[in-house]
Amino acid sequence: MTAHALGVSPGNSPADIPLATGLDVRLASRSGALTGSTAGMAPGYVQANLAILPERLANDFLRFCQRNPKPCPLIGVSEPGDPSIPAIGLDIDIRTDVPGYTVFKDGVLVDEPADLKSYWRDDLVTFAIGCSLSFEEALLQADIPLRHVEKGLKVPMFRTNVPCNPAGVFAGPMVVSMRPMTPAQAIRAVQITTRYPSVHGAPVHIGLPEAIGITDLQKPDYGDAVDVREGEIPVFWACGVTPQSVIAAAKIEFALAHAPGAMLATDLKNYELATG
């Protein structure tokens, strides 16, 4: 798996810093050498979506994730106020080890800082949520092409009419990502992604976008549009944007997250997530 195979411009990676491992990516982020997207970096390593919430909401959010494992597969949770997550990486400092962050107040994006040092609080809990980059690696290794990767685009994502199971203040529709495939590729993709339940697992829908409230595949709610060609069907996976969307909708007074595409690179290997 090369960075190129994952559709990443070499320009994303500082030429003088090897970013072969999750630790490499975290240290480059920490030093400020790396900004922007982490796509294609540390190939083979699990990257995670982040949600960072005040402890008083953490229990609600944990229950939300438990009740919605396909869009919100938790791979790590910190202790309150502790910026490390030892279970998924050596010496993680969640305040600095991601290339960019977002800050929300009352559901509104108020800042996009390079680090969280000035925003950190002793009551914050970090949630690391599995990401489709892991299963996309498995699909590419099986020679299943991914159009958004080939075109250097973001995967198209759609709000559905499928409600998540609510918990406390957290509620809202599931967001899905879409990848067009031939029927045979779609069947193989179900088999492959079934093995990765902690990174969204098997598709949640296939073939009939209108049945989940998607009226125009060319108008994604997030990411970029990609074409669905004759002889292809759209295949939909639960998406890690779901928890971000739900957190924003809850208009909670303070929440932090990664910047789009700027994921937490962990020390876990993708193959470790496979169930069989």
Place this chain on the structure above:
Amino acid sequence: MTAHALGVSPGNSPADIPLATGLDVRLASRSGALTGSTAGMAPGYVQANLAILPERLANDFLRFCQRNPKPCPLIGVSEPGDPSIPAIGLDIDIRTDVPGYTVFKDGVLVDEPADLKSYWRDDLVTFAIGCSLSFEEALLQADIPLRHVEKGLKVPMFRTNVPCNPAGVFAGPMVVSMRPMTPAQAIRAVQITTRYPSVHGAPVHIGLPEAIGITDLQKPDYGDAVDVREGEIPVFWACGVTPQSVIAAAKIEFALAHAPGAMLATDLKNYELATG
């Protein structure tokens, strides 16, 4: 799993003969007490399609099956001239242990005898080929409804434009069976049937009938039509009618098979076929 759940009329089974096991079904066939379909009998036991060919063609047919494992999953092969298949059942006499047979000469159906005693030859080789009844049991146990079962119909089957990999005299298109499902059921059905490679395994196609040369889902080439409702997609599995079709097309001078629906009930249990 009840006979009713498998869509079988109680009238199929002689009321005074318990047909709980594969052996029961074989002995009832042998005695002449059982005629007609074996669907719903010996629940939990593997039933098999039969192809019985002269030894001089057996090598070609074996290679055909090896090259086309999805339509032709072999679960047992006899020694030439030997009417038993010890690997799949105690004391099988393939000449009598199926409720009905078909006899082909030069590719033409010439007889439908109740047994093969008058047709048996010392050069005949029996091929037992996995059958969708096994994976349908697994689907029903997962509460995935099967419309043809609910309606008491035969599964609709279609010749496709997908060529099998030829071997010797054997060549021709793959035949598929079709089951309409919701997208979520289709995804689950891929997962479940993937575990059963020796009974056709995962679907070969999903969602786009025209892509495999099927122009009208209401006009199956074999079996009965079932409706595909709004919110459903057609899911296609490789079908054990494929080898029958290929054998007929080869117009070989002499071939035997089971009568439609009158399968060989084995001593194997369906769960034994699961890969995981």
